[in-house]
Amino acid sequence: MNQSLIRQRGLSLIELMVAMLISTFMILGATQVYIDNQRTYQFQQGQSSNQNLGRMIQLLLEQQLARTGYRAEPLLTTSLSSAFPALASSNGCPAFSAGQTLLLSSDNAGVCFRYQGSADGADLNCLGNKIAAGVAVLSRISFVSSTTAGAGSLTCSVGGVSTTLVDGLADFVLFKLPSSSGSAQGLRYAALLTSSKTLRDGVATSVLDQWQSLSGKTRSSDQYLYQISQGSVALRNLMP
Numbered sequence: 001m002n003q004s005l006i007r008q009r010g011l012s013l014i015e016l017m018v019a020m021l022i023s024t025f026m027i028l029g030a031t032q033v034y035i036d037n038q039r040t041y042q043f044q045q046g047q048s049s050n051q052n053l054g055r056m057i058q059l060l061l062e063q064q065l066a067r068t069g070y071r072a073e074p075l076l077t078t079s080l081s082s083a084f085p086a087l088a089s090s091n092g093c094p095a096f097s098a099g100q101t102l103l104l105s106s107d108n109a110g111v112c113f114r115y116q117g118s119a120d121g122a123d124l125n126c127l128g129n130k131i132a133a134g135v136a137v138l139s140r141i142s143f144v145s146s147t148t149a150g151a152g153s154l155t156c157s158v159g160g161v162s163t164t165l166v167d168g169l170a171d172f173v174l175f176k177l178p179s180s181s182g183s184a185q186g187l188r189y190a191a192l193l194t195s196s197k198t199l200r201d202g203v204a205t206s207v208l209d210q211w212q213s214l215s216g217k218t219r220s221s222d223q224y225l226y227q228i229s230q231g232s233v234a235l236r237n238l239m240p
Helices: 002-009 013-065 207-215
Strands: 102-104 110-116 136-144 152-158 161-174 186-198 224-234
Touching (some): 013 110, 013 136, 013 152, 013 161, 013 186, 136 161, 161 207
Antiparallel strands (some): 102 110, 110 136, 136 152, 152 161, 186 224
16 A cells, blocks of 8 residues: 555656656747747837937938028128139039039039038037138038948038048938029938848848839848938028
């Protein structure tokens, strides 16, 4: 009788193996849940990072380009021609005719724009340097591409000195500049943003096809998370 009770209290090898198998499946399940949660979190972080970058690009472009054609003393310099005389090519920009304040850069990778420093002398250029009151400034914003995904940048140059405004772009394009006689004075752009890590795990996306249709540029598909950010900057100083 005692031997029978002892046998009933024991754990057979088969029971032990079944218990270990169940435990293994539970661990694998918990691990998979953790991995899936990590992927979801990284995917959401990648999307959020792209959205924040898109907002930053819009803010910086508005901050700089909205100054195009600004005149410190519009009552004295009543026309753009008097405020902005003809200017020879320089700083990666083509020659400007009198009154011209906005042109594509010489390499077509950016835009050149002219404006005057504010009358109180408190204005700063994109390099962070003060602009003397009423002095005309020629600035150039360009996209600097890179063979590394997400390593492109927008730079701003004044007098041959450049600084990076924002980096982390995959591609960037400017659309047709407004006509000087047009009633609508605005500059449209589109930026292709990408995550810093491969986050798509083989999931198909149409973003690169959309980018090709939008910009005419072709990019090879990869596992990075892409997003297109579009916007426009109103050139109020050029409006009739």
